[in-house]
Amino acid sequence: MASELSSQVLKGDHRAVAKAISIVEAGGEPSRKLIQELYPHTGKAFTIGVTGPTGTGKSTLVDKMVGEYRERGCSVGVLAIDPSSAFTGGALLGDRVRMMDHSLEKKVYIRSMASRGDLGGLARAARNTMRVLDAAGMDVVIVETVGAGQTEVQIASTVDATIVVLMPQLGDEVQAFKAGFAEIGDLFVINKSDIVNPSKTIYNIASGLQERDGWRPPVLKTVAVKGTGVPAVVDAIEKFQKHLDTGSLREKRLSKRIRSELVDAAFSDFYHETVTRLGDQKEFDSLVGRVVKRELDPETAASRLVGIISKIGEKA
Ligand SMILES: Nc1nc2c(ncn2[C@@H]2O[C@H](COP(=O)(O)OP(=O)(O)O)[C@@H](O)[C@H]2O)c(=O)[nH]1
Ligand SMILES: [Mg+2]
Structure with a gap:
């Protein structure tokens, strides 16, 4: 039996979507x-991650992509994740204002999420937020993340x-590649x-990229502030989307993602x-x-703890 909230989400009600996202963000039962x-x-929305170093113009690009998708008749959900907001205490005011152009429209939903210490928890909240937006009828869901670290890899896997x-x-294209961007990008935007x-x-970036699953990631140039090159970016995504659908590549990638999601979620729940x-x-x-009194060493104690944990597991 679907709850009142779920049925409102399915109707695409923005208030319900907001509430639902807060619930999945908090996690738990x-x-x-x-x-x-x-x-x-869910399963209808195409999900896109936008990542890269701070200040390269991701938010500006996302904003223009939303406009382009709207022109193509698609509804778009946006999730902005800012790891720095945990330190500043504020959340993405700049991004919020910049992306505001579309947020009053019915076919666009924009949400920001503060990053936190627990990376696994963030990826989980992000995945489920995308599902809420998908269920609400968004054709496209875009997630923006900043930086070159674990968060990007985690989000790329969602x-x-x-x-x-x-x-x-940027001077450090090579470094950016060492940081792992080359592996996660299906499309590169300069x-x-x-x-x-x-x-x-x-040239430097394109020559460092390898073909994967029959797809060579294109490298496109844009002037996001003016919207120049943005339609070509959306065209390239649509091309990639078609590529994914051939040879059931999308399903293969999805099953890989679900596999790691389930392991992550189960371990996290089990841990707590x-x-x-x-x-x-x-x-x-x-x-x-006994370890405190030095009657037992920590390594041996840890291996005994494994035994204790599996015993409680059996009782439960
Ligand atoms: N000159 C120029 N500035 C841009 C372009 N795209 C974005 N910017 C500016 O670069 C700054 C950072 O953009 P933002 O989208 O916030 O970058 P993000 O940190 O990657 O999300 C802002 O002041 C933008 O107006 C562009 O194509 N050309
Ligand atoms: Mg940004």
């Missing part, structure tokens, strides 16, 4: 129930296509082509449950006590 209701209604946004003469001629950067249960285990207390 309410999130699980909601996803259980919504999941059968979307159908990943766009890496760089700019000419933005701010108005500032410096991007030919050399395009275990910590809670160990809280009132006398055996665990005495194990700790």
Whole structure:
């Protein structure tokens, strides 16, 4: 039986979508129930990750992509994740304002999510947010992340296509590639082509890319502030989308993603449950006590703890 909230989400009601995202962001049992209701209604949205170093123009590009998709008759959901907002205490005010152009429209939904210490938790919240937007009828869901780290790799493993946004003469294209962008990009965008001629950067990047699953990632130039090159970016995504559909590549990639999602989610739940249960285990207390008194070494104690944990697991 679908809840009132789920049925409102399925109708695309923005207020319900906002509430649903807050629920999946918080996680736990309410999130699980909601996803259980919504999941059968997902699978229609094409999900795109937009990543790259700070200041390359990702938010600007996303904003212009939203416009382009709207012109093509698609509804678009946007999720902006900013790892720095955890430190500044604020959340993406700049991005919010910049992306505001479309947010009053019915066919566009924009949301930002503060990053937190727990990366696994963030990826989980992001995945489920995409599902809410998918269930709400969005044709395209775009997720923006900043930087070159674990977050990007995590988020890249949650979307159908990943766009890496760089700019000419960043000086560290090679470093950016070492940071792992080459592996995650299905499409590369060299933005701010108005500032410096991007030919050399395009050449450097294109020559460092390899064909994967019959797809050679294109390297395109844009001037996001003016919208120049943005239709070509959307064309390239649509081409990639078609490529994914041939030879059931999309399904293969999806099953790989689901596999790692399930392992991550199960381990995370298991970890939290275990910590809670160990809280009132006398055996665990005495194990700790023996290590403190140096009657037992920590490595041996850890291997005994494995035994204790599997015993509680059996009882549960
Ligand atoms: N000259 C120029 N500036 C741009 C371009 N795209 C974005 N910007 C500017 O670069 C700054 C950073 O853009 P933003 O989209 O916030 O970058 P993000 O950190 O990657 O999301 C902003 O001041 C934008 O107006 C572009 O194509 N050319
Ligand atoms: Mg941004």
